[in-house]
Amino acid sequence: MLHAALIGFPASGKSTLFQLMTSTQENPRSKGDIAIGISKVPDTRLDVLCDIYNPKKRAPATVEFTDILTMARGGTQSLVDVASYRNADALVHVVRAFRDNSVPHPSGSIDPVRDAQAMEDELLLADLGVIERRLERLAKDLKRSYSNELEHEQQLIQRCRTALEEGTPLRALKMTSADLKQLRGFQLLSAKPLLLVINLDEKDLTDVGVNIEKVADRTGLTKFLARAATTAVAVYGKIELEIAQLESLDASVFLQDLGLNESGLDRVIQTSYDLLGYLSFFTVGEDECRAWSIPKNTPAQIAAREIHSDISRGFIRAEVVDYKSLTSRGSMPICREHGEVRLEGKEYIVKDGDIINFRFAT
Ligand SMILES: Nc1nc2c(ncn2[C@@H]2O[C@H](COP(=O)(O)OP(=O)(O)O)[C@@H](O)[C@H]2O)c(=O)[nH]1
Ligand SMILES: [Mg+2]
The missing domain is CATH 1.10.150.300 (Obg-related GTPase Ych/YyaF, coiled-coil domain)
Incomplete structure (x- = not known):
């Protein structure tokens, strides 16, 4: 599972984003002053596989987000001392671009470039x-x-x-x-992949939407993004959280009204995936259809570790069929008849969308 840590100056919208990212989860945990939440990675391919297998359980891939609950520590103080930052696969810097006088910025003014650079420093x-x-x-x-x-x-x-x-x-x-x-x-x-989440003002929505070139231009961040070898995504934290808390049918109507065809959660997760170079493979069956996320270029034996270390240790072969074959044939046996189920060894590089059955010895 991918671990992402939210960082940012006080009142930039970290906890708002955290809630947005984990709003589908019943019980976010906390450990000391760290909140830990799980986001489900949206993937329509999993729905298609569930239609075929009709499993008891549909299990999407997940990303774990951490947020720091106390204001002061969420800022710049001793970043290295925070274990959840050091242990993260990626850092997600929430940069404030919303104005709102009722929420004072600790530096006294709204300046996304200053904040992005200060955090980088x-x-x-x-x-x-x-x-x-x-x-x-x-x-x-x-x-x-x-x-x-x-x-x-x-x-x-x-x-x-x-x-x-x-x-x-x-x-x-x-x-x-x-x-x-x-x-x-x-x-x-600074070696970890960094995702800049630009938290915009509701008033910018009709103008720049979530088009990242326009947003970078509006906030002055274009140069910073190029220099810092990083990527950015736009969110409207407050309003998107309000929408996320609606019933799903109402939520999609609201999103469309605002000209957003994807929820903030979907956008942030998708961008994180692209930034990190992650992909998903699937395991299927009548009990459970599940998506797993791994870095690109992961060999089969290492991918098996995502599921269980025993499967990796006792790895014999991976039975692999690609998503397109399985969904167009409609079942594994038919794929097998057509020679589309391959037997791969431990060095096989897992591809996005592979459906895998690991054979292993216990
Ligand atoms: N107007 C506006 N307010 C926001 C937005 N995002 C967060 N806020 C407000 O800013 C305050 C601080 O947000 P919070 O998420 O707690 O920031 P944190 O200190 O970085 O965790 C809260 O009152 C939020 O409701 C936004 O996009 N627009
Ligand atoms: Mg907070």
């Missing part, structure tokens, strides 16, 4: 602290006992330091997968 600074401590350590270790590996790590970390000092987030660097693996343990914040 916090991320860079937090990483610089981690990187510098590591460099000190490496220098000591290298003096004591030289090794090629340590020297290679030192070069990599120095490259990171140079980038950070120049104001370049680590997510913007080109790195080999070996480098990424080496850095993973440090949980560097």
Whole structure:
């Protein structure tokens, strides 16, 4: 499951977005001052599969969102100390663009570019602290006992330091997968994919809607987005939350009236997926049809781990049929007759929409 952490300055709309993203869930949990909620990933393909199998349970893929409940900690203070930020697969920065005098901005004015940059600076600074401590350590270790590996790590970390000092987030660097693996343990914040959620003013809706080029232009964020190697999505937090709390039929009427053909939840999840390069595969049966999300280029044996570590450990083969074949044939046996069910090994790269039955030994 994908873990995303909401970050942002106080009164930017984080908790509003959190509610919007998790409004379909009965019981968001909390742990200390962290709220943890689950969003269901919308996917019409799962509905089609459920029509075929008529399962007892329909289980969409999920994304976990965390929000910080206390105002002060939700701001810029010691970002690295927050475990839910460090552990996240992606950071979602809620940037305030709505005006509303009754909700004072802690910096006294509405300025999306200033806020986007200030948060970026916090991320860079937090990483610089981690990187510098590591460099000190490496220098000591290298003096004591030289090794090629340590020297290679030192070069990599120095490259990171140079980038950070120049104001370049680590997510913007080109790195080999070996480098990424080496850095993973440090949980560097500016290396994580960043999604900017621009929380707009109701009054902007008719003008710019959710067209991201127009929104970036209106808020002045176009340049920032290009430089920061990030992506953005527009929401109208307050009004979209009000709509989400209506009965679903009324909600879709309201969305259409406003010229929105997708809910805020769908938009934010879809953009996160694209940004992270995630895809979904499915498991089907009469008990349950379920969607699972994994990063692109995941081999079958690793994908199996999403379901259960035992399935991955005892992996024998994956029986795979693609979504189009199964839905046009209407059943697995007919696909089999036509030779469309493939037996794949553990190195097989799972494709978006694959329907998989894992064979494994216990
Ligand atoms: N007008 C307007 N108010 C909003 C919007 N989003 C959030 N708010 C209000 O701003 C205040 C702070 O929002 P909240 O989500 O708690 O911000 P947080 O401090 O970042 O968690 C609340 O009173 C919200 O109702 C918006 O899009 N438009
Ligand atoms: Mg809040």
